[in-house]
Amino acid sequence: MHKAGFVNIVGNPNVGKSTLMNQLVGERISIATFKAQTTRHRIMGIVNTDDMQIVFSDTPGVLKPNYKLQESMLAFSESALQDADVLLYVTDVVENPEKNMDFLEKVQRMQIPVILLINKIDDLGRGYGGAEVRGREKTSAADKSRTPVPPYPRTPEQLLSAIVEKWHSLLPNAEILPISAKNKFGVDMLLKRIKDLLPESPAFFDKDQLTDKPARFFVSEIIREKILLYYDKEIPYSVEVSVERFKETDRNIHINAVIYVERDSQKGIIIGHQGVALKRVSTEARTALEKFFGKSIFLETFVKVDKDWRSSERELNNFGYNLD
Numbered sequence: 001m002h003k004a005g006f007v008n009i010v011g012n013p014n015v016g017k018s019t020l021m022n023q024l025v026g027e028r029i030s031i032a033t034f035k036a037q038t039t040r041h042r043i044m045g046i047v048n049t050d051d052m053q054i055v056f057s058d059t060p061g062v063l064k065p066n067y068k069l070q071e072s073m074l075a076f077s078e079s080a081l082q083d084a085d086v087l088l089y090v091t092d093v094v095e096n097p098e099k100n101m102d103f104l105e106k107v108q109r110m111q112i113p114v115i116l117l118i119n120k121i122d123d124l125g126r127g128y129g130g131a132e133v134r135g136r137e138k139t140s141a142a143d144k145s146r147t148p149v150p151p152y153p154r155t156p157e158q159l160l161s162a163i164v165e166k167w168h169s170l171l172p173n174a175e176i177l178p179i180s181a182k183n184k185f186g187v188d189m190l191l192k193r194i195k196d197l198l199p200e201s202p203a204f205f206d207k208d209q210l211t212d213k214p215a216r217f218f219v220s221e222i223i224r225e226k227i228l229l230y231y232d233k234e235i236p237y238s239v240e241v242s243v244e245r246f247k248e249t250d251r252n253i254h255i256n257a258v259i260y261v262e263r264d265s266q267k268g269i270i271i272g273h274q275g276v277a278l279k280r281v282s283t284e285a286r287t288a289l290e291k292f293f294g295k296s297i298f299l300e301t302f303v304k305v306d307k308d309w310r311s312s313e314r315e316l317n318n319f320g321y322n323l324d
Contacts, residue, residue, distance in 0.1 A: 003198040004053040005085030010077055010107070012099055013037050013061025015092045016119040020181035021045055021058040024191065028292070029211055030058045031225035037061060037237065038228060040069070041320070042076040044212040046205055053203040054194060057084075062103045069310040072321040081106055086113050086197050088190075089174065092120040093159070097166050104170065113197045114174040115190070116167055121178045122185070124156035216243040217320075218292060223257055223285045223301070227270070230281060235269055238262045240309060240319050252296040255289070260306040270303050278303065 009017045018030035018039055025045035031038055039060045047054040059080045060073035081087065089107055091097065098104075107114060164176050175193070179186035205212075220241035228236040238261050245256035259278075261267050271278045278301060286299045309315040 001200055002051050002053075002202060003195070004055070004201040004203050005198040006055045006057065006083055006204075007086045007088060007194055007198075008057040008059065008080035008084040009088045009090060010059050010080050010103075011061065011090035012095060013063060015061070015090045015095060016181045017061070017090050018058050020088070020090060020117070020119065020179070020187070021056055023181050023184055023187045024054075024056055025210075027210060031221050031228075033225060033228045035228050035236065037063070037073070038225075040073055040076075041213075041217075042080065046209055046211060048203070048207045048209075052195060052198065053205065053207070054198065055204060062100045064100075067311045068313060068316055069321065072316060077103070078106070081110065084110075084112055085199055086115065086194055088115050088117055089171070090117045090119055091167070093118060093123050093163060094120075097163075097170055108171060108173075114171060115193065116171050116174040116176045117190070118160070118163055118167070118176065118178045119181050121156075121160060122180045122183055124159050215248075215293070216246050219243045219246065219255055219257060219289060222288045222292065223259065223281065226281045226284045226288070227259070230277070230284075231269065235261075235266055238266055238310070239270070240306075242319065248295075252298060253289075253293060254298045256300045256302070259301060259303045260309060261303065262306065262308055262310065264305055267303050267305055 009021055011017050013036035014034075016032075018032040021030045021043070022028050022032065022045075025047055027045065029045040030043050037060065039058055041060070043058045045056045045058070047056065057080055059077045062077050063070060063074065065071040065074050087107065087110060160178060164178075167174075167176055177186055177190055177193070179190065181187065220243050223241045224236075224239060227239050227241075240260045242258045242260065243255060244258055245254065247254045259270060261270060269277070270281075272280075282299055282301045285301075286297045289297045289299065306315060309319070
């Protein structure tokens, strides 16, 4: 008996979907940073054993789109609701459960197994909620005319119980598992449950395949990750990376990559004074790429302006967002 299926990971931005994906696959497939909207594409990571194949999909965080790039990102997330055998809906201990209810209502109607993952539960043990509780109690005591503030749970266990109860009211048919993707708490239990839920099926991909994305994709993602880490405000979200040359030999890889921005002013910020900022990004990216590919990397980076590329269907299609 062989099992195989698609296990799709969805949820709002910055709840830890990419970190979870990497832990489940056992490889660094998705870039993961502390900034929201890090993931832009739907990325598959494949786990193979002799009698099983799990095809995981990491997706962009669900959001209200403000431009065409975000429309594409939302489409990737919604597509994950259509072809899943098991759906992993990821939240965390600080998120408002009723955020993006339009998307959540679609999850409520799904007939497949849904596992609701409450991520970052280790944050509950670091005083989460305590300051707010004390502050509101003090205000309530000082002003008796105000509506009394109901008591708040104080221990991590009580806080978690309240979160579980709220989510159970929103997704009554979902299994709920508390996890910490960063510390791999609960991940092995989750994998075991996924194996139980997978349907009997032959493999969908070759057993030695790790992902559906080509090498060039991971080059552009790793460079973009460094930009997310080292630049502030709007800069990282105005950037796209295109790999113009990828020539591999037995010992090394030669790469030419273009960093596209929307404004001349952004180009200057990316390059930095005397090219120092761009050199830092390139050096950090080369180090990460050498670790990823296990070879010496020769990386050249260039910066070009492509005005308003995030709102251009033609440019987005050229960058692989497939809006058609």
